[in-house]
Amino acid sequence: MTRIGILTSGGDCPGLNAVIRGAVLKGTEVHGQEFVGFLDGWRGLVEGDVIPLDRSRVRGLAQQGGTILGTSRFGPYQGPDGGAQNIQKTLDRLGIDAVIAIGGEGTAAASKRLFGEGIRIVGVPKTIDNDLSHTDYTFGFDTAVEIATVAIDRLRTTGNSHKRCMVLEVMGRHAGWIALHAGTAGGAHAILIPEHPESLEQICEWVTSVRDRGRSPMVVVAEGFTLPEMEEAYSTKGLDGFDRPRLGGIAEVLAPLIEKHTGVEARATVLGHIQRGGVPTAFDRVLATRLGMAVTDLVAEEDWGHMVALHGTDIARVDFDELAEPKYVPDERYQEMRILFG
Amino acid sequence: MTRIGILTSGGDCPGLNAVIRGAVLKGTEVHGQEFVGFLDGWRGLVEGDVIPLDRSRVRGLAQQGGTILGTSRFGPYQGPDGGAQNIQKTLDRLGIDAVIAIGGEGTAAASKRLFGEGIRIVGVPKTIDNDLSHTDYTFGFDTAVEIATVAIDRLRTTGNSHKRCMVLEVMGRHAGWIALHAGTAGGAHAILIPEHPESLEQICEWVTSVRDRGRSPMVVVAEGFTLPEMEEAYSTKGLDGFDRPRLGGIAEVLAPLIEKHTGVEARATVLGHIQRGGVPTAFDRVLATRLGMAVTDLVAEEDWGHMVALHGTDIARVDFDELAEPKYVPDERYQEMRILFG
Amino acid sequence: MTRIGILTSGGDCPGLNAVIRGAVLKGTEVHGQEFVGFLDGWRGLVEGDVIPLDRSRVRGLAQQGGTILGTSRFGPYQGPDGGAQNIQKTLDRLGIDAVIAIGGEGTAAASKRLFGEGIRIVGVPKTIDNDLSHTDYTFGFDTAVEIATVAIDRLRTTGNSHKRCMVLEVMGRHAGWIALHAGTAGGAHAILIPEHPESLEQICEWVTSVRDRGRSPMVVVAEGFTLPEMEEAYSTKGLDGFDRPRLGGIAEVLAPLIEKHTGVEARATVLGHIQRGGVPTAFDRVLATRLGMAVTDLVAEEDWGHMVALHGTDIARVDFDELAEPKYVPDERYQEMRILFG
């Protein structure tokens, strides 16, 4: 019987528990696999900190946010017990034949390296930011977009009542997918993303044109967006952690600038952590469940070094390094929506 | 300047207004098109009943459920003024150059015929049932699945408190997509769909096995599912309308049968119309907006006889008759999830 | 140290777990009490079926629907081990000093009788129907109203798109509180409740007047409403269980009658069990938590025979029999809202 260890790494993401459940239920039922969970991501693997994962432990998890295994930003090459050789010894000691790593870009890169050094490892891509290549979507993204969209719906009425410009900052340090989708869904009048520079002048033009036809401007901005004219000044503020939303972020910089240049009262809201926690949407639960089920096939077929991914409505397999490529919002997708601005 | 008439036909579907908004905003801005709306689906076209649709009329519609144009089950070949020739005369009289028809299977088939008889028509596929081919998803489906999933989450606690089997009937007369996705998302112990027969014996086996490990069974059934052993008796009840959920439907037949054969108290809930109304999910708003925008390109390019569709993350074009083919849940998708039953 | 047994009886109700949590946390912390839970309502008490309830067991329960103790319609005078004398013996055997009974009208009445026969018992009123006297609200009611209101919001768009009359049946066998509040919140054009007869003629007049000004009528009906002109015919259908919504209920009777008499297409939806399960609203969580905390004071003060209740923003104490009096929608409250009909 193949004994598999699962770990969840990086920032919290709605659907992690659904992946774990899907893997354990299918793996035990179809492939006769056995499962344990590494606690707190790679730390649990490196330190050999495991808990048993049987069918009864994962029942009812599809709708539960977070991860029962815990997560951290610890890496597999970190600490005295890190590195492929040590990890293989730990796996041997624990009688674990294979590893399923659920994580983002960093996890994919580290998994690739471990695989190259002989670890039997497969993966499931995870990021609310949706910025991994060779998969249509990652689970967690749909939930984050839904939460941001509901926030836009709420801010809109207040904007209209006060004739204010509302500026909502959503997650997306390097890629603007959440802003693009939530902004489109919420009918934003400007969507600002890291991939596409827009000048303050242009932003104020959109705001003014909305105000001029008697409506209240809604601006959605990804946390990683910067104004070209202020990049230098701004960069001195620093980015002090990977997934921590910068309270005092770009929305707080933008709102007073917009107010100053347009005369439209502007208010900033930084959505922050509520985008990455809680009950997943049905879309994310289905996607996460299917990915979790499919990754057990990779183990059964000893197809190491691959991750599962979504292509259309099919679950596909891709190399670790393909997935780790960043997926930015392509210019044509941004231009498509930019038509709706203003 | 091209003058376009838009119509929305068939059952209500979250996202219709977002399609209309996307088309009008892009069409006027990019292609210099002008828009009117036909009221109540094909009726408005056949009877020449139109309203103006300019940018200000469609602002703020992305998040609004229903259709500002109204909808009906009227067909374009219906009544004394129906048929391609009459319709062409009406279009000429109103100075309308092209038609955008937003509708389901029936609309696609009728549009195909009108196109064959010379009408300049293009289309946007619409069905909460997701049962149209050559598109990954139709807008409205994600919202219906989310609503059904939230209902499962609620029913689950009551099932557990009372140690009851809860039977939830969702929409899906011919295809079980809503049941498949919501059942998977909600962690159902049995999902019953029209495409795949399951015997009462098998259903009761799942229910019993869940009960035996101390949990409360959750059964999700599509309205079009029938038990093989009772098809004859059942069919005499008749289906009296196209989109009307059968109160007194299959869930009401199943629940007492399950209770009788397993001894587990069972309760039926028929979700009904709340699946097809109200605020669309962000996913559906984005999809509907993109489809509405893309369909104006077809008109601009005079690419008559086609509909827009979702392929992966791209908006594609397909023939009317391709789309009108029914898309059933394929056996492998059902078997994939069937592993999780019981 | 006082050892207390808690039970939850009757239909499922959002907030039950919050009551249990509030009682255990305050009781252990402030009064030095110890807790066990009787399983499945009175059955657990009668049969001596208990589980330990300490602080760690109840942590995190405020937001969880249902009851971890299970519930049933079993009564304390039922079976060979029922009755005050037997129950006292069971309590003595288990070393339990006092009982907290969380339940509705039946539970209050039974508790009153047990108290009269010497059982040290106090209570917490519970019903989603809100039909208990001497308390402003019962927990669970706010959640049920919110769910029904969201359903009305969804049905409204479909009604408008199709120009249909939507008829929504909500819970309320004897009292129309859910219908009154949800109908008011949802802007219903007619609210029909058991306490106040309305003729079919009057209902159709409201429907027609709404239709005549170009809108789509929304009718909200409590399951216990009957049309005076058809009471006899209707009563032959029978009411076969206490909390089972009658699929094939009054909405299904009303919709075709309205359609027949007004010519307005009408559709029925029976909301059913989703009204009584799942995550409680914040209002219900706060109310349930406060009631659970307060009931431990009654035990500490040996104030047997009383229940806790909500008066304004205060938690008060009332006799079992005061609470068991049914609380109907008073005529002035119905007339107040009736102004908005049509």
Added chain:
Amino acid sequence: MTRIGILTSGGDCPGLNAVIRGAVLKGTEVHGQEFVGFLDGWRGLVEGDVIPLDRSRVRGLAQQGGTILGTSRFGPYQGPDGGAQNIQKTLDRLGIDAVIAIGGEGTAAASKRLFGEGIRIVGVPKTIDNDLSHTDYTFGFDTAVEIATVAIDRLRTTGNSHKRCMVLEVMGRHAGWIALHAGTAGGAHAILIPEHPESLEQICEWVTSVRDRGRSPMVVVAEGFTLPEMEEAYSTKGLDGFDRPRLGGIAEVLAPLIEKHTGVEARATVLGHIQRGGVPTAFDRVLATRLGMAVTDLVAEEDWGHMVALHGTDIARVDFDELAEPKYVPDERYQEMRILFG
């Protein structure tokens, strides 16, 4: 026929439109009153900027957030046309017999003064902060609490996955009602409100005790809370606007302090404006509707100088100055919940 002008003043608040609708529907139907709306609060009254408000204009507004009349922080004694004498002239010129002012503390105080100077004015209390005396609740509060509670539910899973302390800042400059209710509903381990000082030491003790039993601490803090030991330093930051949540507020001060003193990683979220916009809860819609209806009775009876209020389940009347008294969380209510901390 009495002609009434309605205005909505101060910060946005879910339920404003429901009040307007309730007043217009009852006033026209029962009292034969006629209505206009002043735009942007007191500005519309002072400048005589009005729109007609008939039944058709207010239909469907119960579920709509914001205010169709607009709102502002303009006061009735502001500008060259302000003051009772000028306002009376404006009312005379417009043929308006009475004013209904919907607003908070400032509005109540200003209305009191206007009433004293002869203006025929009545009022409806409005604040999401719930800090007005002589009414059990104000509309908007329940919605704000629900939104904050849902945010806590989401943050909780992320806290647990990362073993972090999550610090959520909610509205409440002077009174901690939102924090108290949402914190209770969300099962917070510490609730910090302006009315009740807690030392950093005490807060860290709660955080540590939660961490020590293996759980993730949740701290809910009202924006107006300050740490006694840092009040001086903190006050220099200034409060630059009335309803603007301080991004960079108390949560951002607290989180790093907690992390530093306990070693538990801590993250801040500032909920901000999404607490005061969007669709109202059913509770707030019912309350707002009833208040709107009842305030027309005051006009009909010429009972000037009063506001409507909620006492238990009844709508009562209170003096302007009674209502304007601030309502703080009483010590016993805070102590009641403080039992649950840690």
